[in-house]
Amino acid sequence: xxxxxxxxxxxxxxxxxxxxxxxxxxxxxxxxxxxxxxxxxxxxxxxxxxxxxxxxxxxxxxxxxxxxxxxxxxxxxxxxxxxxxxxxxxxxxxxxxxxxxxxxxxxxxxxxxxxxxxxxxxxxxxxxxxxxxxxxxxxxxxxxxxxxxxxxxxxxxxxxxxxxxxxxxxxxxxxxxxxxxxxxxxxxxxxxxxxxxxxxxxxxxxxxxxxxxxxxxxxxxxxxxxxxxxxxxxxxxxxxxxxxxxxxxxxxxxxxxxxxxxxxxxxxxxxxxxxxxxxxxxxxxxxxxxxxxxxxxxxxxxxxxxxxxxxxxxxxxxxxxxxxxxxxxxxxxxxxxxxxxxxxxxxxxxxxxxxxxxxxxxxxxxxxxxxxxxxxxxxxxxxxxxxxxxxxxxxxxxxxxxxxxxxxxxxxxxxxxxxxxxxxxxxxxxxxxxxxxxxxxxxxxxxxxxxxxxxxxxxxxxxxxxxxxxxxxxxxxxxxxxxxxxxxxxxxxxxxxxxxxxxxxxxxxxxxxxxxxxxxxxxxxxxxxxxxxxxxxxxxxxxxxxxxxxxxxxxxxxxxxxxxxxxxxxxxxxxxxxx
Amino acid sequence: xxxxxxxxxxxxxxxxxxxxxxxxxxxxxxxxxxxxxxxxxxxxxxxxxxxxxxxxxxxxxxxxxxxxxxxxxxxxxxxxxxxxxxxxxxxxxxxxxxxxxxxxxxxxxxxxxxxxxxxxxxxxxxxxxxxxxxxxxxxxxxxxxxxxxxxxxxxxxxxxxxxxxxxxxxxxxxxxxxxxxxxxxxxxxxxxxxxxxxxxxxxxxxxxxxxxxxxxxxxxxxxxxxxxxxxxxxxxxxxxxxxxxxxxxxxxxxxxxxxxxxxxxxxxxxxxxxxxxxxxxxxxxxxxxxxxxxxxxxxxxxxxxxxxxxxx
Numbered sequence: 001x002x003x004x005x006x007x008x009x010x011x012x013x014x015x016x017x018x019x020x021x022x023x024x025x026x027x028x029x030x031x032x033x034x035x036x037x038x039x040x041x042x043x044x045x046x047x048x049x050x051x052x053x054x055x056x057x058x059x060x061x062x063x064x065x066x067x068x069x070x071x072x073x074x075x076x077x078x079x080x081x082x083x084x085x086x087x088x089x090x091x092x093x094x095x096x097x098x099x100x101x102x103x104x105x106x107x108x109x110x111x112x113x114x115x116x117x118x119x120x121x122x123x124x125x126x127x128x129x130x131x132x133x134x135x136x137x138x139x140x141x142x143x144x145x146x147x148x149x150x151x152x153x154x155x156x157x158x159x160x161x162x163x164x165x166x167x168x169x170x171x172x173x174x175x176x177x178x179x180x181x182x183x184x185x186x187x188x189x190x191x192x193x194x195x196x197x198x199x200x201x202x203x204x205x206x207x208x209x210x211x212x213x214x215x216x217x218x219x220x221x222x223x224x225x226x227x228x229x230x231x232x233x234x235x236x237x238x239x240x241x242x243x244x245x246x247x248x249x250x251x252x253x254x255x256x257x258x259x260x261x262x263x264x265x266x267x268x269x270x271x272x273x274x275x276x277x278x279x280x281x282x283x284x285x286x287x288x289x290x291x292x293x294x295x296x297x298x299x300x301x302x303x304x305x306x307x308x309x310x311x312x313x314x315x316x317x318x319x320x321x322x323x324x325x326x327x328x329x330x331x332x333x334x335x336x337x338x339x340x341x342x343x344x345x346x347x348x349x350x351x352x353x354x355x356x357x358x359x360x361x362x363x364x365x366x367x368x369x370x371x372x373x374x375x376x377x378x379x380x381x382x383x384x385x386x387x388x389x390x391x392x393x394x395x396x397x398x399x400x401x402x403x404x405x406x407x408x409x410x411x412x413x414x415x416x417x418x419x420x421x422x423x424x425x426x427x428x429x430x431x432x433x434x435x436x437x438x439x440x441x442x443x444x445x446x447x448x449x450x451x452x453x454x455x456x457x458x459x460x461x462x463x464x465x466x467x468x469x470x471x472x473x474x475x476x477x478x479x480x481x482x483x484x485x486x487x488x489x490x491x492x493x494x495x496x497x498x499x500x501x502x503x504x505x506x507x508x509x510x511x512x513x514x515x516x517x518x519x520x521x522x523x524x525x526x527x528x529x530x531x532x533x534x535x536x537x538x539x540x541x542x543x544x545x546x547x548x549x550x551x552x553x554x555x556x557x558x559x560x561x562x563x564x565x566x567x568x569x570x571x572x573x574x575x576x577x578x579x
Numbered sequence: 580x581x582x583x584x585x586x587x588x589x590x591x592x593x594x595x596x597x598x599x600x601x602x603x604x605x606x607x608x609x610x611x612x613x614x615x616x617x618x619x620x621x622x623x624x625x626x627x628x629x630x631x632x633x634x635x636x637x638x639x640x641x642x643x644x645x646x647x648x649x650x651x652x653x654x655x656x657x658x659x660x661x662x663x664x665x666x667x668x669x670x671x672x673x674x675x676x677x678x679x680x681x682x683x684x685x686x687x688x689x690x691x692x693x694x695x696x697x698x699x700x701x702x703x704x705x706x707x708x709x710x711x712x713x714x715x716x717x718x719x720x721x722x723x724x725x726x727x728x729x730x731x732x733x734x735x736x737x738x739x740x741x742x743x744x745x746x747x748x749x750x751x752x753x754x755x756x757x758x759x760x761x762x763x764x765x766x767x768x769x770x771x772x773x774x775x776x777x778x779x780x781x782x783x784x785x786x787x788x789x790x791x792x793x794x795x796x797x798x799x800x801x802x803x804x805x806x807x808x809x810x811x812x813x814x815x816x817x818x819x820x821x822x823x824x825x826x827x828x829x830x831x832x833x834x835x836x837x838x839x840x841x842x843x844x845x846x847x848x849x850x851x852x853x854x855x856x857x858x859x860x861x862x863x864x865x866x867x868x869x870x871x872x873x874x875x876x877x878x879x880x881x882x883x884x885x886x887x888x889x890x891x
Contacts, residue, residue: 083663083847090664092618163630168617171624184626235664253665254673255847256747256839282746283846284834286729290736291744459615460625498624 056357057311057366059324059549063559066578074275074577076558077297079282083257086248087237088223089160089167100569101261101277102143103223104244106134106153107214109484111562111571113378115215117269119148119224119243129211129520136200139268142226143247150202154194155227158183161191169221172482176206176213211520212485219483245272245573257281273560273576298558298577302551304429308365310553320553325376326566327488328480328548330368332416332437335466335473336541337503340403340411347540349399351389353444354437354544363433368546374489374533376547381486381529387537388545393444400445408447413471415450419462430476437474437544449474463501474543477501484565486529490517493536504541580880587873594869595862599652602861603645606854613637613661613852635661648858657859662851667859670844675863678833678840680751682825684760690818693768697775697814698802704780712776716769727762728835746837759836763829767821774817778810785809812879819875824868 068074084096091097100108108118120134140148160167161174161183174180178193193205206213216222229241240248245267250260259279263272280297282288288300302310302321310321334341334350341347356370375382389395405411418434434451441447452469456462459477466473479499481488490513491497495505509532516528536542550563559578564570614631632638636647651658657667696716700709735741735758745755782788783806791801833842841860848857 085664087664090617163634166631166634168627168631170630171627175624184630234659237664253663254670254839255843256837280746282837283843284837287732287744287746287835287837290729290732291746294736294744296744 056360056369057307057323060322061324062562063322063556066557066559068273068576069557069579071275074273076274076277076299076575076577077280078277079280079288079291079297079300080257081281081283081285081288081301083253083255083281084259084279085237085251085253085257086240086242088225089165089170089221091221092168097220097567098259098279098569099220099223100244100567101572102240102242102244102246102248102264103220103225105218105220105222105224106136107218109215109218109564109570111560111564111574113484113564115218115484118218119153120217123214125211125213125520127520129209129213130206132204132206132213133197134202134204134217136202137268138200140243141266141268143242143264143266144226145266146226146241147199148224148243149199150196151199152226153202153224154191154196156225157194157222158189158191159225159227159230160221162189167221169219169482173216173219173222176208176210176216178205178207180207209518209520211522211525212483212487215483215485246277255281255283270573272573274572277572292553295555299552299554302553304365304367306553307367307551311366317553319556321551322554322561322568323549323551324563325369326480326548326550326563327376327379328478328566329371329374329542329545330476330478330548331371331542331545332434332474332476333502333542334540335469335475335503337505338467338472340405340414340472341474343403343405344539345399345403346405346411347543348389349396349403349445350441350447351540351543352392352396352399353447354440355391356388356544356546357391359433359436359440359544360546363436364429364546367549367551369549371542371545371547373537374492374545375486375529379481379486380484381526381533383530385534387534388542389538389540396445408445411447411472413450414447414474415452415469415471416474417462417465417469417476418451418453419456419476433544434476459501466501475501478548480548480566482565486526486533487517489529489532489536493532493541502541504536504539506535506539509535580877584873584877587876591866591869595866596649598865599649599858599862600645602858603648603854604641606852606857607641607644609852613854616852617661648855652859652862657862658855660848660856661853662847663853663856667855670856671841671859671863674839674841674844674860675867677748677838678825678829678842679867681756681760681763681829681833681838681840682822684751684756685763685825686818686822688760688764689767689771689821692764693771693818694775694811694814697772698779700772700776701779701783702802704776709776712772716772719765720769722765723831724762724766724829725831725835727765728832731758731762732835748838748840755836759832759838762832763825771814771817771821774814775810778813779806782806782810815878816875819871819878822871 080096082096084098086099086102088099088103091099104118106118106120107115107123110116117137119136119140121137123132123134125132134153136148136150136153142148157174157177159165161170161177161180163170163184163186167173170184174191177191179188179191182188183191193207195203195205197203204213210216224243226241230236238251238253242248242264245264246261247264248259249262250258252258257279258281261277261279263275282291285303288297289306291297292300302323306317307321307323309316310318334347336342336347360366360368360370370388372384372386372388377384400408416434416438418431431451431453438449438451441449454465456465462475462477466475479488479492491499493504493506493509494500494513495507495510512528512532516525516532519525519528548566550566550568552568554561557578558575560571560574560576561568562571562574614628614635614637617631618628629638636644648658655668657671659666660670663670696712700712703709732744736744742754745758749755788801788805791805830842830846832838833840834846841864844856844860847853848860
């Protein structure tokens with residue numbers, strides 16, 4: 001017979017989630033715990049074990065430098081899961097975004113996240129940030145050796161604004177340049193706001209103050225293209241004249257696409273360390289793994305299941321794993337424009353009732369860690385503060401009692417709408433996460449939540465569905481930073497903002513967003529965006545936000561890569577093969 | 580016979596029309612918006628979305644889109660893939676010969692193994708070779724291609740280290756094609772074994788076989804000439820139809836071995852809501868299946884004069 005103190009320890013270990021059900025029953029039997037105590041403990045035990053913060057995998061960080069192999073051996077062999085081609089304006093969705101390997105914009109985000117010269121050497125805004133002048137590098141050349149001039153820059157911007165380019169981000173890239181609307185509606189083909197001062201100087205006049213325009217012109221779709229090349233035919237991208245680190249020397253499109261890139265000898269800044277990159281499209285991740293394990297390729301995207309295996313102690317391919325946080329948020333959000341989630345206390349209560357660590361591990365294989373605030377540490381205006389409500393069941397219950405409803409019995413029907421389409425993880429992952437959320441809300445708050453699976457053709461359709469859903473609604477979506485500037489969170493929080501699907505509205509925050517977006521003082525802007533981030537996180541606009549990640553397997557000899565703006569390709573010039 | 584072939588060919592036209600219409604309507608009303616998929620989940624403005632719909636011609640009424648498609652398809656232009664931006668004709672033109680050769684390799688394996696094992700099973704009817712062949716056939720049939728393919732891949736590449744990962748197309752006479760074709764053949768093999776076994780067993784009990792034996796003909800001659808000619812007709816039908824389906828590509832095997840055939844095209848077209856590619860690949864696959872069905876009927880007539888007479 002054990003003493004009472006041992007019984008209490010056993011029960012505490014189990015009910016706090018530090019011992020699984022099987023171990024508890026075995027120890028209970030050995031120690032002779034009474035049947036009543038066992039039953040009580042089983043009833044009190046959480047359905048999900050509590051995971052310590054350190055149980056969530058942490059980014060691997062950069063690899064140590066090594067001695068580079070000879071130049072002719074600086075070859076990186078990659079395999080891609082998605083189609084690829086080099087037509088920057090049309091990039092988006094399912095295409096593998098490789099354009100930063102071969103094209104260059106006026107500016108570029110460097111491996112350390114700072115904005116550095118691309119085609120342009122320097123840039124100067126006017127005091128009100130409505131006129132920007134860029135000085136191009138006089139040595140800038142295309143891969144065919146012809147010079148890159150201000151006229152090429154002007155044409156590239158106008159091509160992206162032109163609907164004929166089928167650009168997927170025309171508004172983001174060129175929407176602020178005077179004359180954009182006229183080009184979009186077909187009444188003009190040139191942007192009035194772009195003036196070529198001389199061969200190496202170009203001036204942009206904007207329709208509103210944009211102190212981050214230097215970051216905008218670094219957007220991947222604004223690659224500088226050669227007019228003659230693009231106008232050579234509808235499939236000009238089969239043999240693109242490039243403007244960046246590499247040139248394309250072989251390309252076979254289709255479902256067995258291959259591409260070979262070689263160092264661009266006309267690139268006028270520090271050359272890439274790799275001399276050659278080979279790409280092959282292999283859609284099946286299992287086949288990719290066999291290729292990788294057999295030493296036929298040097299790198300591949302790490303899928304969630306493999307990520308989970310690699311991040312366990314002594315895990316499979318642990319030494320090859322390379323991953324970091326991407327500037328993106330995958331979230332389950334509240335329909336905050338209608339009952340009951342128009343009540344901040346209810347939102348906070350629901351958010352406090354979820355153990356995001358457990359959800360991340362149990363539902364997402366740990367590949368997307370919980371998000372403590374929107375802007376991550378290292379991103380302009382970002383940090384590590386914990387502003388999203390933390391897991392605290394007592395506080396959750398307290399918040400419900402303080403809400404206008406008083407108790408969960410009075411809450412209306414609540415539905416989680418699961419839309420798998422567009423997810424970065426395997427099909428069914430978000431449904432699994434939703435099921436975990438459903439069970440946690442039931443267990444911790446006593447709230448019954450219904451799950452509805454739905455495929456939407458558009459965000460507008462999803463919004464309509466949320467509007468017509470009876471009672472409270474929770475839905476899943478994502479957003480990310482397209483440029484190195486925190487302004488990407490503005491349309492998430494602004495009343496009526498293009499990405500404000502939650503319907504959250506806070507007039508005070510709207511004023512702050514307006515000030516931040518139009519601000520010209522960089523330090524003040526970052527302060528305002530941090531404030532916006534804090535308000536959105538603390539007001540629990542998101543029920544369960546997770547950070548996006550970029551996860552890879554690279555052979556140990558591959559060095560120099562970092563994840564910038566969600567992609568390793570922004571660090572391609574620093575990657576190399578070590579001995 | 581010629582009239583039969585012409586008549587059958589003419590029926591292809593309305594069938595392909597209906598098939599194209601069904602595929603088009605399902606794509607139009609089905610889930611997944613290609614423009615949204617092209618733009619990604621981090622959508623841009625609604626103006627950009629509408630502009631892209633207009634550029635892709637997706638803002639037009641269904642019948643206008645379908646009519647335009649048919650007009651171009653009749654001239655051999657199946658449009659341009661939304662995602663890959665390459666002519667669908669070019670993609671199918673590259674994929675079809677690959678799937679056809681892979682299908683041919685698989686059907687040869689099915690025919691040789693299926694008929695051979697079927698004869699052995701019939702000759703040793705209800706004895707241990709029959710049971711062993713039945714068991715192996717069922718086993719091969721029971722393991723789905725998407726399970727068998729990775730097992731074979733891992734075993735040959737990583738465990739036995741016999742070959743490099745067989746990605747891509749290496750021609751008809753290659754180890755890679757043999758492996759992929761064997762996996763494709765594993766499923767349909769059982770049907771051919773059973774059909775051959777039953778047919779041969781039935782024919783063996785016929786009077787004319789007993790007469791042939793009484794005349795002192797060798798067993799090989801009896802089986803090779805008299806039995807096979809009568810037993811092969813239903814097996815030919817089965818093989819022909821199987822070949823038609825195999826020409827459409829095997830999604831799982833082509834994906835696992837990264838073979839650039841029609842199966843891979845279908846897979847990527849479905850995954851990305853690439854309507855022009857999906858419709859084009861469907862029409863071409865359906866045409867092949869119809870064509871093979873016709874070829875089988877013609878061959879059937881050659882094997883069995885009664886059918887030839889019935890068809891006039």
